[in-house]
Amino acid sequence: MTSKLDSVTRNIHSAAANAGRKATDITLVAVSKTKSSNAITPILDQGHRVFGENRIQEAAGKWPELRALYSQVELHLIGPLQSNKVRQALRLFDVIETIDRPKLARAIARISQEENISCQYYIQINVGREAQKAGIDPEEADSFITLCRDELKLPVIGLMCIPPADQDPAPYFLQLKEIAKRNGLKKLSMGMSGDYQVAIRCGATSVRVGTAIFGARS
Numbered sequence: 001m002t003s004k005l006d007s008v009t010r011n012i013h014s015a016a017a018n019a020g021r022k023a024t025d026i027t028l029v030a031v032s033k034t035k036s037s038n039a040i041t042p043i044l045d046q047g048h049r050v051f052g053e054n055r056i057q058e059a060a061g062k063w064p065e066l067r068a069l070y071s072q073v074e075l076h077l078i079g080p081l082q083s084n085k086v087r088q089a090l091r092l093f094d095v096i097e098t099i100d101r102p103k104l105a106r107a108i109a110r111i112s113q114e115e116n117i118s119c120q121y122y123i124q125i126n127v128g129r130e131a132q133k134a135g136i137d138p139e140e141a142d143s144f145i146t147l148c149r150d151e152l153k154l155p156v157i158g159l160m161c162i163p164p165a166d167q168d169p170a171p172y173f174l175q176l177k178e179i180a181k182r183n184g185l186k187k188l189s190m191g192m193s194g195d196y197q198v199a200i201r202c203g204a205t206s207v208r209v210g211t212a213i214f215g216a217r218s
């Protein structure tokens with residue numbers, strides 16, 4: 001029986017091939033938010049190791065135990081991070097994809113030094129300039145990237161976005177790619193269950209897929 005994970009992996013391979021890209025250049029982040037450890041274990045048993053969670057408390061309740069059972073897990077924070085949760089986030093996650101304001105960037109720089117922890121980071125860009133969404137506005141991206149990378153010395157590896165719902169995401173994905181390119185950033189975290197193939201065509205190096213792997217969230 002082919003699993004949902006297999007289908008997503010196959011789709012990633014064909015989207016990459018259609019775009020003339022190598023599938024190995026695209027990381028699948030399996031978004032396990034709201035899913036129990038029992039639902040996550042089968043995915044780990046299939047050999048998958050890269051996961052995304054959007055809440056610190058929830059991740060703290062599941063992942064220390066799962067990490068004790070499965071080696072080489074790579075956990076990504078893909079939801080908003082409050083400054084007072086930075087210490088806990090740095091201990092739990094390998095990659096933080098949601099740096100979205102100077103205060104948070106400064107807190108991460110200070111606390112990662114204190115804790116001697118080195119995560120990898122993405123900066124979240126609010127490509128649709130939506131009031132309800134987190135992220136740096138596109139016109140402020142260049143100066144914010146400079147702050148994080150050059151002044152605070154954070155190892156920023158790329159950009160992340162969540163385009164507006166119910167619109168063609170491609171122009172937003174291409175906008176993210178352009179901002180990354182002019183700032184010399186190589187990684188693009190973009191694309192979810194509904195649009196990861198489009199994102200791959202637009203240059204995604206990482207897609208964050210939940211529903212298509214785990215089924216609907218209740």
Ligand SMILES: *Cc1c(COP(=O)(O)O)cnc(C)c1O
Pocket residue numbers: 031033054078079162191192193194208209210211212
């Ligand atoms: C929930 C979530 C996803 C996954 O969404 P699906 O539509 O279930 O694939 C991806 N990125 C972020 C930031 C999310 O919060």
